[in-house]
Each structure stands twice: as structure tokens, then as C-alpha cells.
Amino acid sequence: MSKPITIAVIFGGQSGEHEVSLVSAHAVMNNLDPDRYQIEPIGIGKDGRWWHGPGALASLMAAADPARLPASATMATPGPVRALGRVGEPGWALPAADVYFPVLHGPYGEDGTIQGLLELAGCPYVGCGVAASAVGMDKGLMKAAFAAAGLPVLPWLLVRRPELAAIETVCDRIEAALRFPVFVKPANLGSSVGVSKARDRAELIAALREAARYDRRIIVEQGIPAREIEISVLGNDQIEASLPGEIIPAGEWYDYHAKYIDGGSQTIVPAALVPEQIAQVQTLAIQAFQAIDGAGLARVDFLLDRAQGTLWLNEVNTMPGFTPISMYAKMWAASGLPYPQLLDRLVALALARAGRAA
Numbered sequence: 405m406s407k408p409i410t411i412a413v414i415f416g417g418q419s420g421e422h423e424v425s426l427v428s429a430h431a432v433m434n435n436l437d438p439d440r441y442q443i444e445p446i447g448i449g450k451d452g453r454w455w456h457g458p459g460a461l462a463s464l465m466a467a468a469d470p471a472r473l474p475a476s477a478t479m480a481t482p483g484p485v486r487a488l489g490r491v492g493e494p495g496w497a498l499p500a501a502d503v504y505f506p507v508l509h510g511p512y513g514e515d516g517t518i519q520g521l522l523e524l525a526g527c528p529y530v531g532c533g534v535a536a537s538a539v540g541m542d543k544g545l546m547k548a549a550f551a552a553a554g555l556p557v558l559p560w561l562l563v564r565r566p567e568l569a570a571i572e573t574v575c576d577r578i579e580a581a582l583r584f585p586v587f588v589k590p591a592n593l594g595s596s597v598g599v600s601k602a603r604d605r606a607e608l609i610a611a612l613r614e615a616a617r618y619d620r621r622i623i624v625e626q627g628i629p630a631r632e633i634e635i636s637v638l639g640n641d642q643i644e645a646s647l648p649g650e651i652i653p654a655g656e657w658y659d660y661h662a663k664y665i666d667g668g669s670q671t672i673v674p675a676a677l678v679p680e681q682i683a684q685v686q687t688l689a690i691q692a693f694q695a696i697d698g699a700g701l702a703r704v705d706f707l708l709d710r711a712q713g714t715l716w717l718n719e720v721n722t723m724p725g726f727t728p729i730s731m732y733a734k735m736w737a738a739s740g741l742p743y744p745q746l747l748d749r750l751v752a753l754a755l756a757r758a759g760r761a762a
Contacts, residue, residue, distance in 0.1 A: 409502045410441070410501045411503055412505065413429055413444070413505045417450075417510065418448065418451075421509035423474070423477075424474060424727065432505065432726050441751075445458060455486065457486045458483030459485040503528045503751055504527050505751075509723055511593070528754045530700055530754045532699050540720050543592070549696055550717055555717050558628065560625045565621070565622070578624050579608075582625075587599060587624070587625045593619060608624075628716075629710045631710060633685060635685050636704075636733075638700075645686035645689045646741075649734060649738070650672040652672065654670075671734060673737075688717055704720050705721065
């Protein structure tokens with residue numbers, strides 16, 4: 405038997421998606437074949453301290469905000485853990501591994517920062533590179549890249565936090581360009597953290613202030629009555645797209661509570677689309693992935709206008725959730741690629757991009 409591949413699974417982080425990352429990492433580690441892989445868990449606390457060892461996940465779960473843990477969460481098994489400190493502190497060192505799997509969502513994990521650290525260290529890692537991660541994280545840069553590639557995006561505006569000192573003027577500008585309802589989002593977060601739907605000026609002001617709690621750049625998008633369609637992509641140079649899925653939110657729209665806490669949202673995989681629509685979603689998803697120079701994996705989200713039938717590209721998520729209810733793996737499973745084999749492919753793609761064989 406060949407020597408197992410050592411995989412360092414990195415989770416937690418300092419973003420508002422910390423708890424989602426913990427549950428994603430738990431699922432990933434439970435589905436990596438123990439005969440093929442030796443797992444090295446590495447946790448990053450909300451304070452930026454790194455932890456290494458079998459008990460790292462359990463330690464961070466115990467310290468997590470229970471109100472933000474997804475309904476699907478199950479506690480990890482306790483075990484020994486070693487404090488590494490913060491990056492750059494005396495004694496900090498990246499634990500050795502053959503490949504690194506940053507199961508991190510949001511800033512300081514999905515935005516190119518940890519990818520840059522791993523690039524500097526010469527370490528193969530799963531997922532998109534520095535540039536694609538950064539562009540995929542910032543919704544303003546992402547939409548600009550989509551528009552430059554000629555991809556269909558809804559009207560949107562960028563608002564910067566300092567502009568909110570004259571918030572009525574900002575609202576005037578938004579109302580001149582868009583119509584209610586609109587969606588207001590921090591530019592650099594995912595999992596619907598800090599996202600609000602605004603139906604009038606009072607809700608718009610509240611939404612802008614809520615988004616500004618999380619980011620200095622805020623995206624305001626045109627709202628439409630739409631079906632939420634998602635699709636998974638996989639590959640480095642040769643990109644494959646899965647069958648698409650559809651989200652039926654438990655609430656009015658797919659916010660953080662509907663996504664992770666309520667448990668009442670439904671996922672339909674594959675989505676009830678005609679063959680021409682499936683082909684269009686797959687083609688646009690691959691084009692969106694290429695527009696940001698993606699590699700490894702991403703989930704691409706669309707809005708299908710219920711009245712017009714028009715398909716609009718919403719965003720690319722370069723490190724989608726891997727929780728038991730997350731769509732990325734579900735869509736690949738429906739396409740004939742089960743979760744454990746999907747992880748095998750991701751590891752192989754990471755090693756191939758680094759010029760190494762799995």
C-alpha cells in the first residue's frame with residue numbers, strides 16, 4: 405500500500421462565517437478516505453490564533469456561538485490540541501502536509517489571503533488561487549469581471565462606508581438607478597451574512613447600516629422575483645459543470661437563518677429546468693469561472709426571473725459550503741460523483757496545479 409497523502413484541513417477563521425466553516429470542515433474530514441489520507445486538523449480561532457491537532461475542531465466548536473451553528477451541526481470528537489499562536493509570532497510555523505485544504509469561508513480565508521500564505525510557502529492547496537479568490541470574494545470586483553466578459557448581471561451600485569455620513573444622498577442615488585425592492589450586501593462576505601432586502605427608504609437605510617457593520621464596501625442590487633438556481637464547477641484547465649439545483653427558501657428569501665438555522669429550506673437537485681436552460685446554466689457557469697481565472701472548484705449562483713424567464717448571473721463562491729446540507733457536493737452527487745470521490749478529485753486537482761501527482 406502506498407503512503408497516505410497528508411492533508412491539512414484548515415477551518416474556522418475570523419470572518420462572520422466561522423461557524424459554517426467548522427461544520428464544513430467536519431463533513432470534509434469525515435468523508436476523506438482514511439486509507440488514502442492522513443488528516444492534520446488546523447483550526448483558526450476568531451481571535452486569529454491557530455491550533456493544531458486532533459482536538460482542534462472540537463475546541464473551536466465548543467467556543468463557537470451556538471446561535472450561529474447550523475442546524476445540521478454535530479460536535480466533533482475531543483482530543484489533544486497544540487497552540488500555534490498567530491501568524492508571524494515567535495514559534496508560529498505551518499504544520500507540514502502534502503496538500504492543504506482551506507475550508508474557510510469569507511475574509512481571511514476565501515479572499516486570497518491564506519492562498520497567498522500557502523503560495524509563499526510553496527504548498528499545494530485545494531481551490532482557487534490568489535487572484536481568483538480575491539475577485540470572487542469582492543462582489544464589486546466580481547461583477548465588474550462578469551460585465552467585462554459580457555455575462556448577464558442585474559443592475560447594481562457600489563456604496564462605500566464613508567458615504568453613509570450623507571446617507572440620504574446615497575439613498576437618492578440608489579433610488580434614481582434602481583427600483584424597490586433591492587438587496588444590500590457587504591461586498592466581502594458570504595452565507596448571506598449582513599445581507600438585507602429593502603422595500604422602501606427606511607429599510608434601505610437600515611440595510612446599508614447593517615452591511616456597513618461587516619465591510620467598508622457595500623453592494624446594492626436590483627431585486628427581482630426569481631428562482632434561485634445554483635450549479636457546481638470543477639477543474640483547472642478543463643472545467644466541468646454539474647447538474648444544477650434549486651433553493652426553495654424557508655423564508656421570503658435565502659438569508660443566513662433560512663440557510664443554516666431554520667432547517668425548513670428545501671433543495672431540489674436536479675432543478676426542474678428544461679434541457680436548454682440546463683445547458684445555458686452550465687455554459688454560463690463555466691464562463692463565469694473562467695472570467696475570474698478560477699481553479700479547483702466553485703459554486704455559481706443564478707437568478708431565474710419568474711416573469712421574463714431571463715437567467716442572471718448572481719455570484720461565484722470560490723469556497724462553497726461543505727456542510728451536510730450544502731449544495732456543492734449534493735449537485736455533484738446527483739451528477740454521479742459522490743462526496744468522497746469529489747474530495748479525491750479536489751486533492752488531485754490541487755496537486756496537479758502544483759505540478760505534482762496524486
